Amino acid sequence: MADEELYYRLALTSVPNVGPILGKTLFSYFGSAAEIFKAKKKQLERVPNIGEVTANSIIHFDNFDWVSGELAFAEKHDIKVVFYTDEGYPSRLKKYDQSPLLLYYKGTDCLNSNFSVGIVGTRDATDYGKRFTEKLVAELQPFGCTIISGLAYGIDIAAHKAAIKNGLPTIGVLGNGLKTIYPGQHKSIAAKMIEHGGLLTEYPKDEIPDRNNFPERNRIVAALSDALVVVESGEGGGSMITVEYASEYKKPIFALPGPFDGKYSMGCNSLIKNGHAMMLDCAADIANYLKWGLESGNTKPQSKLFEDLLPHELSIVQLLNEHKKLHIDQLASLLEMQSHTFTFTLLDLEMKSLVRAMPGKYYELC
Numbered sequence: 001m002a003d004e005e006l007y008y009r010l011a012l013t014s015v016p017n018v019g020p021i022l023g024k025t026l027f028s029y030f031g032s033a034a035e036i037f038k039a040k041k042k043q044l045e046r047v048p049n050i051g052e053v054t055a056n057s058i059i060h061f062d063n064f065d066w067v068s069g070e071l072a073f074a075e076k077h078d079i080k081v082v083f084y085t086d087e088g089y090p091s092r093l094k095k096y097d098q099s100p101l102l103l104y105y106k107g108t109d110c111l112n113s114n115f116s117v118g119i120v121g122t123r124d125a126t127d128y129g130k131r132f133t134e135k136l137v138a139e140l141q142p143f144g145c146t147i148i149s150g151l152a153y154g155i156d157i158a159a160h161k162a163a164i165k166n167g168l169p170t171i172g173v174l175g176n177g178l179k180t181i182y183p184g185q186h187k188s189i190a191a192k193m194i195e196h197g198g199l200l201t202e203y204p205k206d207e208i209p210d211r212n213n214f215p216e217r218n219r220i221v222a223a224l225s226d227a228l229v230v231v232e233s234g235e236g237g238g239s240m241i242t243v244e245y246a247s248e249y250k251k252p253i254f255a256l257p258g259p260f261d262g263k264y265s266m267g268c269n270s271l272i273k274n275g276h277a278m279m280l281d282c283a284a285d286i287a288n289y290l291k292w293g294l295e296s297g298n299t300k301p302q303s304k305l306f307e308d309l310l311p312h313e314l315s316i317v318q319l320l321n322e323h324k325k326l327h328i329d330q331l332a333s334l335l336e337m338q339s340h341t342f343t344f345t346l347l348d349l350e351m352k353s354l355v356r357a358m359p360g361k362y363y364e365l366c
Contacts, residue, residue, distance in 0.1 A: 004034055005032055005033055005034050006071070006081060006083070007034075007064075007067055007068075007071065008032070008033035008034040008036065008037050009033040009081075009083045009101075009102060010067050010070055010071065010081065010102065011033070011037065011061060011063070011064065011067045012026070012027075012033050012036060012037075012101065013101050013102050013204075014061075014063050014066060014067070014204075015054075015057050015058055015061055016054075016057045017053065017054045017057055018054065018057070018058075020084075020097070020098050020099060020100055020101050021097055021098070022049060022050070022054070023101040024084065024101065025047060025048060025049065025050075026044075026047055026050070027085070027101075029047045033083075036058060037058060037061065039058075041055050041056070041059055044058060044059070066204075069205075070204055070205060073179070073205045074104065074205075077106065077178070078106060079104050079105065079106045079178055080104070080105045080106070081102060081103075081104060082102065082103045082104075082105055082111075083101065083102050084099060084100070084101055084102070088109070088111060088112075089103065089111070090103075090111045090112060090223075090224055091112050092112075092116070092223055092224050092225075092226075093220060093223040093224055096219075096223055096249065098219065099223065100202035100220075102202070103200060103201070103202055104177070104178055104200070104201050104202070104203070104204070104205075105198055105199070105200050105201075106178055106194055106198055106199050107171070107193065107194045107195075107197055107198015107199060107200075108169065108194075108195070108196065108197060108198055110146050110169040110171065110197055110198065111171070111198075111200070111224075113144075113145065113146040113169060114144070114145070115143050115144065115145035115146070115226060115290075115292060116145055116146040116147075116148055116224055116225050116226050117140060117145050117146075117147060117148065117225060117226065117227050117228075117229060117286060118147075118148040118149065118221050118222065118224065118225030118227070118228045118229065118242070118246070119133060119136070119137070119147060119148070119149050119155065119156075119159035119229045119231060120149060120150065120155060120156065120218075120221065120228065120229070120230055120231070120233075120238075120239040120242050121133070121154060121155025121156070121230060121231035121232040121233055121237075121239055121264075122154050122155060122232045122233050122234065122237055122239065122264045123152055123153040123154040123155075123156075124153075124154055124264060125153075125154035125155045125158060125231070125232055125264070126232060126262075126264060128232075128258065129154070129155055129158075129231045129232035129256070129258075129264065130154075130155070130158045131351060132231055132256055132351070133155055133158040133159050133162060133231050134158065134161075134162045134165075135282075135351050135352070135353065136162075136229065136231075136280075136282070136283055137159060137162035137163055137165075137166055137168065138162065138165075138166050139282060139283030139284070139353050140166075140168065140283045140286070140287075141166040141167065141168055143283075143287060143292050144168065145168065145226075145292075146168065146169045146170065146171060146197065147159050147160065147162075147163040147168055147169070147170040147171070147197075148170070148171050148173065148221055148224045148225050149170070149171075149172060149173070149221065150172060150173055150174070150175070150214075150217060150218070150221055151172035151173075151174060151181075151182070151183075151186055151189075151190065151199070152183070153183060154232075155231045155232060155239075156172075157186055157189060160172060160189055160193060161189060163196070163197070164189070164192050164193065164196055167196070168196075168197075169196055169197035169198075170193055170196065170197040171193075171197050171198055171199070171200055171224065172190065172193055172197075172198075172199050172200070173200050173201070173217050173220045173221050173224070174199060174200065174201040174203070174209075174217065175201075175203070175209050175210070175213035175214040175216070175217040176201065176203055176207050176208055176209035176210070176213060177201060177203045177204050177205040177206055177207040177208075178199060178201060178205055179205040179206060180208065180209065181199075182209040200220070201217075202216070202220070214238060214241075215238075215241045218238065218241045218242040218245055219242075219245045221242055221245075222242050222243075222245035222246040222248075222249055222251060223245070223249055225246070225251060226251070226252075226290055227251060227252045227253070227254060227286050227289070227290060228242060228243065228246040228251050228252070228253050228254070229253075229254045229255070229256075229280060229286070230242075230243060230253065230254070230255045230256070230267065230268050230271065230277065231255075231256045231268070232256065232258065232262075232264040232265060232267075232268060233264060233266075233267035233268055234263060234264055234266055234267050235266045235267045235270055236267075237264075237267050239267065240267055243271065243276065243277070247276065252278065252286075252289055252290070253271065253276060253277040253278065254277055254278050254279075254280035254285065254286060255267075255268035255269075255271045255272050255277035255278070255279065255280060256268055256279075256280055256281075257269055257272055257279055281350065281353070281356045281357065281366075282353035282356060282366050283353065284353065284366055312335075312337060312341065312345050313345055313348065313349055313354075315335060315337075316331065316335065316345060316346065316349060316355065317349070317354060317355070317365065319331060319334055319335070320355060320363060320364055320365045321365060324364060325358065325362050325363070325364040326362065326363055326364075327360070327361055327362050327363075328346075328361045328362070328363060329361075331346075331363060346363070353366050354366055
């Protein structure tokens with residue numbers, strides 16, 4: 001019976017005019033997918049919003065060879081086919097009306113991890129964006145959270161790689177079926193992700209990475225994330241679609257500020273300026289907002305780095321510890337340090353999440 005029910009659940013996703021909302025309505029009305037396909041036309045037409053055309057589509061559904069092929073592929077490649085009523089379906093995603101009826105997932109059991117952070121950004125990431133992504137994920141490591149992204153070039157793949165490097169599970173949400181890894185250059189990373197997280201999609205195996213699929217994919221990234229981080233993005237970048245979904249889903253949004261004239265910082269700067277995102281400079285900003293680890297007082301995992309500071313780094317930290325907050329000019333005047341050394345040292349301390357820049361060019365310890 002279990003196999004038969006899965007068979008009909010998959011068939012339901014292929015019926016013309018039956019999307020997530022209508023599919024859930026049908027399932028709720030009949031109690032199982034199998035009963036939907038066994039129902040008479042008059043029974044189907046009694047269901048709210050089911051007209052004659054859709055009722056006929058169910059009654060005359062003849063694409064069962066496709067269903068058998070999908071299930072055979074899933075079994076051969078160890079892919080889990082997860083229906084929205086299954087225990088393993090992501091609870092963060094399930095609460096939304098437009099959540100997919102069914103998901104395909106290949107990987108470890110991390111779809112319902114305690115903590116998760118979505119990291120998105122431009123495909124044309126700069127070194128600044130990549131470095132920050134690596135730093136942020138390293139700082140999130142003590143919390144054991146799952147890193148969510150879309151396996152794309154740039155910030156996405158930097159986030160996935162950093163998660164693997166730091167032993168964190170990471171989920172790539174795809175805009176195509178699992179028969180294809182897109183982009184192909186990320187196949188080796190995808191293979192590692194399956195061992196330390198997984199690949200998730202709502203699309204059947206033969207679905208190609210069509211451009212229209214990616215906005216739909218982005219809603220899943222937003223839904224799976226406790227917080228969404230935008231590292232670099234133009235004002236009209238694809239990341240902004242993910243931001244729109246995250247805002248609709250009432251998720252906290254963080255953005256990395258960048259140069260005022262930076263092509264791939266304009267989107268982030270605009271989000272911060274207009275109050276649509278909080279400025280982000282270290283993982284503690286996310287952890288504190290979401291109240292992670294407060295029981296143990298461990299909201300600043302980067303503090304252990306003090307032990308490894310170089311003398312010129314330590315001098316800056318000691319001054320900020322003594323004065324609590326200093327203007328950059330005050331800080332520079334108190335140090336006997338060449339200007340270029342001071343600038344790069346301060347930047348390195350920011351990247352280590354030991355100091356943070358405040359409004360008005362002030363600095364303080366994180």
